[in-house]
Amino acid sequence: MQLDGKVPGGHISEKWDKYRFDLKLVNPANKRKFDIIVVGTGLAGGAASASLAELGYNVKTFCIQDSPRRAHSIAAQGGINAAKNYPNDGDSVWRLFYDTVKGGDFRAREANVYRLSQVSTNIIDQCVAQGVPFAREYGGLLANRSFGGAQVSRTFYARGQTGQQLLLGAYSALSRQIKAGKVTMFPRREMLDLVVVNNQARGIIVRNLITGELESHDADAVVLSTGGYSNVFFLSTNAMACNVTAAFRACKKGAFFANPCFTQIHPTCIPVHGTFQSKLTLMSESLRNDGRVWVPKNPGDKRPANQIPESERDYYLENKYPSFGNLVPRDVASRNAKEQCDIGKGVGDTGLAVYLDFEEAIKRDGQSVIEKKYGNLFQMYEKITADNPYETPMMIYPAIHYTMGGLWVDYNLMSNLEGLFVLGEANFSDHGANRLGASALMQGLADGYFVIPYTIGGYLAGTSRKDITTDHPAFKDAAQVVNERINKLLSINGKRTVDDFHRDLGLTLWNHCGMARNEAGLKKAKEHIKGLREEFWQNVKVPGDEKDFNQSLERAGRVADFLEFSEIMVDDALERKESCGGHFNEAYQTGENEALRDDENFCHVAAWEFKGENNKPEMHKEPLVFENVKLTQRSYK
């Protein structure tokens, strides 16, 4: 089946305006008759909940943490892009659009990206109006900095805590609507199934994480903003609770999962230190504005950094990519770090690290300037490693950070399943095969504040739905399936812990479906995961009770879904016989080891339909058409 992205006609710069005019509207007095479920309270879910409630809809919002303020968007450090062109350095909506399509290695849908660039400017206005304390110049104007993959300064920031401040902005808007009675907030709930009636998404089954009770909730539409699936790798920069369960449950109910193999490796993370490490910590990409990346020129050089003279250092990014230097996109920076370590030039105890050095910047600008820009990041680094980055260079290594893949959505951000909308990292639409820095915050807020409020109205006004409540058999059936699964998990009482399985899965994916992939490795991974999944259902040990606060049970359900989902991820990687962005298949590279796309055969979105356990999922294609950006070999030289 060929998928239709429902991109409206007209010139790309007029599509969104024209389309908003064409969309059906819901009369203000009628909005209160519609119930909308929003799952997740990150930037996308928080912004959507608040904006939909402001319009008058009845919103029921769910989050997995104890408070909607804690979603993982909060951890984003560096900034948010917007085509404001305040620095007068040549930015425009068109340039942000172009940079994003190119940065994504030409695997994103043009019309969505253009819309994202258009509304980027509204986001900054909205956030400032909410009282988000962005960094300012002395004159009181907003400050900007530059980020990877761009040659203009378009990134707005609030110290190294931009995600926190934007999320608290959305959380405050959400809190206002909770107070107004327009949003009913359900914290500590985990979505365990999507309820579909007449091929329309009509509700969800959640588990109350305090009491263990299963609850059913109905609605006219369901909005998923449940983030990405980086934690399939066990070690990632994502928060511990991030998972694929909500999205994968929707996939099992018929929503297609698009480009699952597009995962992003962030180049500047603190290297892995030991087997009991539970997560990785990212150091904002903004550090690459002032930090210089280098390794010793000679493989095996184990001298401390300060004893390696300038002439024996290899600033490999600056040498190889003179025009972008240390600010090449993330996939390029990551692959080059791996390449240096693979030839024995890595530093630190494990040899799996490169230096990020601030010596020159501190000499040039003074320590106080650097401290003002990155103080909290330097402090965080010192806390974790006990090294002082003002004196010795940081050691960094790439780590899994973000997933470009996600549930397939059309231009309305609606999945192929009617009434199921997917926002933020949970969908696939805007970043292609590689996301540029400071664009995740932009997309989450664009989807939540400025896209869904319009498109959901078009859906609600334009489709007929049956009158149903949670008494409908579909809810009972879904709850029963969830319940059986929970009981199964608790009854196995095997020998291996959930984390043990998870670590095994993560390592397999990191080795074979991580920064570089090849057919033999992927096939090996597929085989291994299959065995691991079988073993999991016979040998996992999940302590505690069903009707209780039970964190082991929560994790068990998530890992079970990761195990199943990761097979689709590997299938997708096997099927895409080209390299693009975060998907680097060693068999397809240029003479200079850059990703080599195959536009003739793979210029499409691969959307996977679940076909039952143990059956191969079926792939559907959405061809990507580039009318405004010319397909070229990406070059950052």
Place this chain on the structure above:
Amino acid sequence: MTKNINLTLKVWRQKGPNLKGRLETYNANDISTDMSFLEMIDVVNEQLTIEDKEPIAFDHDCREGICGMCGAVINGRAHGPEKGTTLCQLHMRHFSDNDVIVIEPWRARAFKIIKDLVVDRSALDTIIQAGGYVSVNTGGAQDANSILIPQEIAELAMDAASCIGCGACVAACPNASAMLFTSAKISQLALLPQGKPEAARRAIAMVNVMDELGFGNCTNEKECEAECPKEISIINIARMNREFLKAGLISTVQ
């Protein structure tokens, strides 16, 4: 230098909100000093699971000190002995071989214990819902640069806005007061021009709700500031008190 240490843990175990709890003793052996405190608990929990015992329930999420989900009282101190550090960012290199570590949940009238180290902090959300926002709907905002904010004001607002809502200030205060938390939000918005129109209403509403929820009063113990992982200053409490008084005097809002 990385080394491995052995520890004795005394951990608060409580099955549910209205049940009696007690300190249980566990050994944490062969703990690498590179581990974080929560990774140390992970190791103990893996061991408990294998031994058919129930693992220790504790809240945690981002493990990089920003989400505010984690927190426990370690040897009598909220988030442990390191200044300006959340529990997830506390590393075991700050402990020595054979140390005894007492781990307890936040204790406050307004925070009910859910299980073991997990407490209900929804009262903090209720305080924000009372007025911790600028009343602006999505859409129609003016150009961001039309509001000029002096850099030092923006920095002060940012200092206050750094609050992660973890509740350590409440746990550290002998009166279980939420003044530092509440004042951080009131301060941030009172400093910025966007927050001024509602400043009086906000101060009155948030302070009233804070009192209703059973949080105690401030008696200048400064424990909150000392234990705050984001080092939020009690100057914010002074600013909140000024805002509250001013609101009572000049505002028509009751």
